[in-house]
Amino acid sequence: MPTSRMDPVTLEVVDLIGAVVSRYHEEYEHAAAHHQLTGAQAKLLGLLAVEPLPMRRIAERLKCEPSNVTGIVDRLESRGLVARRPDPADRRVKLAAATEEGRETAERLRESLDFAREPLAGLSPAERALLRDLLRRMLG
Template sequence: MTPRPDPLTVEVVELIGTVVARYYEEYELAAAQHSLTGAQARVLGLLAREPLPMRRIAQRLKCEPSNVTGIVDRLESRGLVERRPDPADRRVKLAAPTEEGRRTAERLRTSLDFAREPLGGLTVAERTLLKELLQRMLGMVPERGPEQEGPEQK
């Protein structure tokens, strides 16, 4: 029998769920302001970081490559994305943002006020701690400088 989580853990999980739900709600609204679906906006945001092959986009979004093809087709028809050969393997096509696609992705990113405003109320130290805790939860090891080391590292 699996032990029941403590009430604090249950509350934290519920709060994380609420944050995620609010983020997606705002993301969908921001996407709609640019006449995009949430999925199109997420693909455009990924591609604004780096051009990617369809398979990698599908892996990152946890969906089927055929779904990604349709999304990229629609973004391409709007002039926000283009397909180009991968310089490392010319058989592979990369989806990459056009200049207009980059500008749209940036406008989307800067229009998400939901988290930015409450985070602005936290000190730099609190935001840094929150970032490091989230990274640990995701299995990412945050880079720490000597000035950030806690007593357990010294």
């Protein structure tokens, strides 16, 4: 069975993407800890700062079990960062939503992520747009 080998540029791109992802996760965890949040809590809060979501949708987006989401939401709710409320479209469904304090915390967290912002600042607007378009294309 023949083995296909990646060309050297593809191998380097794969390694560079891995390094970017690793550094992003490290900085994200550090920024989350600065706000007394775990990485999972920060990610969930970031989602809810955009829009209220049912627990099942949160679990899908975070790629975890709904029972894990319940525990994370419980902890964020106890801190006043998240509140549960009925879904206006279906009162049987509960939505988790960021409170005003939760949205402010999510914004401060986003602003503190220098790793992504600083290297991107070294690219021209056209280069950033090209990078965005290429990443979108890679993700389908």
